[in-house]
Amino acid sequence: MNKESILVVCLNPTFQKTMVFDRFDENEVNRCSLYRLDASGKGMNVARIISQIGGHAKHLTHLGGPRMDEMIDLIENDDIDLFYADSGSAIRTCTTIINKEHNTTTELVEEPSKVNDSTDTYIRVLFSQIIRECTTLVISGTRAPGYSDSLYSDFVKEAKELGKYVILDIKGKDLDSSLQYGPDIIKPNLSEFVSTYLPGYTVKESEDNENLKEVVKEKMKELYETYHTNCIITRGKFPVWIYTAEGFDEVETIGAEAVNTIGCGDSLTAGLAYHTQQNESILESLKKGIRYAARNAQMLTPGSLHD
Numbered sequence: 001m002n003k004e005s006i007l008v009v010c011l012n013p014t015f016q017k018t019m020v021f022d023r024f025d026e027n028e029v030n031r032c033s034l035y036r037l038d039a040s041g042k043g044m045n046v047a048r049i050i051s052q053i054g055g056h057a058k059h060l061t062h063l064g065g066p067r068m069d070e071m072i073d074l075i076e077n078d079d080i081d082l083f084y085a086d087s088g089s090a091i092r093t094c095t096t097i098i099n100k101e102h103n104t105t106t107e108l109v110e111e112p113s114k115v116n117d118s119t120d121t122y123i124r125v126l127f128s129q130i131i132r133e134c135t136t137l138v139i140s141g142t143r144a145p146g147y148s149d150s151l152y153s154d155f156v157k158e159a160k161e162l163g164k165y166v167i168l169d170i171k172g173k174d175l176d177s178s179l180q181y182g183p184d185i186i187k188p189n190l191s192e193f194v195s196t197y198l199p200g201y202t203v204k205e206s207e208d209n210e211n212l213k214e215v216v217k218e219k220m221k222e223l224y225e226t227y228h229t230n231c232i233i234t235r236g237k238f239p240v241w242i243y244t245a246e247g248f249d250e251v252e253t254i255g256a257e258a259v260n261t262i263g264c265g266d267s268l269t270a271g272l273a274y275h276t277q278q279n280e281s282i283l284e285s286l287k288k289g290i291r292y293a294a295r296n297a298q299m300l301t302p303g304s305l306h307d
Contacts, residue, residue, distance in 0.1 A: 005081075006050055006273050007134040009060045009155065010043020011123070011143045012112050013071065015093040016302050018260060023101040038302055039074035040094070042141035042169065045263040045303025047080045049270035049292060052305045055277070058083060058130055062119050062144070065090030083130055085122035087115035089144070096262050096302065105261050115146035123147075124154070131159055138273050139178075140169040140266065153177040165276060169269050171196050179227045185282065186223075187232045187269055190216070190241075197223075208238050216241065217248050230282055232272070234265055240290065244282055251286055254294035263303030267292040 020034040047057035059080050063071055064087040071091055075082045092110040099106070131137060137159040139152055152170060156178040159166050166183040168175060171192035179186070188196065191203045194212070197219050203209050220231045220243035233241040239250040271289025276282060292305060301307045 004277065005056045005058050005134040006047075006136045006138060006277060007058045007060060007127075007130055008043045008047040008050070008138045008140065008273075009127070009152075010041045010046075010139075010141045011062060011115075011147060011151075012041050012141050013039075013044065013061045013063060013091050014041040015067070015071065015091060016040030016096065016262065017093055018096045018098065018262075018300060018302060020098045020100065020300070024097060024099040034300075036300065037074075038304075039071055039078065040263075040302055042266050042269075043138070044075065044078075044080070045266035046138055046140050046169075046270045046273070048078050048303050049263075049267050049296070049305065050274050051079050053270065053274055053292070055270075055274040057081065058134060060084070060123070060126055060130060062087035062089070062115055062123065063091060064088045064115070065113075067091055083126050085119050085126060087119045087144070087146075089113035089115050089146075096260060098260060098300075103258075105258070107262065112144035115144050117146070120147050120151060123151070127155055128158065131155075131162060131164060134164065136165045136167065136273050136277050138167045138169070138269060140269060142170070143174065149173065150177065153181065156183055157181045167269065167273055167276075169265070179223065179229060182227055183229055185230045185232060185272060185276075187234065187265075187272065189234045189236075189265065193219075193233050208235070210238075213241070217243070220248065232282075232286060234268065240286065242283070242286060246283075249283070251283070251290065253290055256294040256297045258297040260300050260302060261297050264293040264296050266303050267296040267305070 016038045047059040050057040063084045095108040097106040152174040167185045169187045194203045231243045268289035271292045275285035
């Protein structure tokens, strides 16, 4: 039993195909000689980074379909302890197109398949077994269809009753329903935070929207005072907004010549999970997570500090 393990839950596994083009022309045949395939999904990216910086990650997910063994091999090659329920559903593939001519990264996302009716039950059993062996819980990303609406909030409730440290990188009803149990850190991006807590506003992930700072700050303060939950909002290349017991603060990101930006937010989450587990402050853990995110952006491999 490893008491220093971090349990990373992500119920939306993904094959991540990365393709690099010198140029990419729509409505034409485009060929590339540089490409790779990785195990991904937000939680897998978090677990991989934790492992790379010296931590021990346990990854809980579901797997199914004809490529299940291929996914298991990829995950185990990344030195991650894998726990899964057989969902009977095929694993989706998402594709990253990197266009070197314009220095752009485009993500093509397949929606996940519905898991079978028994998956929710099996995942709950596995969770209850594994969480007792861990100090920290990270829940990252959306749920595939087929799970009960209360699943993530039930996980948070159980973890907090056991005295675990909980970090949530989720959004919408999953996030809102989990707050009543007092997660330690929530880490949505600005677009996710606004869509969850500020209806009537619309924010694109790449937009600055400095004009929203005051209304967002007030909501962060309200959430902290109500639930004693620290809030971290990422904003792409713009400064990160953070609200803790010390109040509101901004932390600058690190400029980097990006190769592939997939997994940058997950790298930051991994830094928060690992360094708070080492009893470092949230602010210092955030700063280290930002450094990991900058490093990840320089890698072709998604959610990784090295290729």
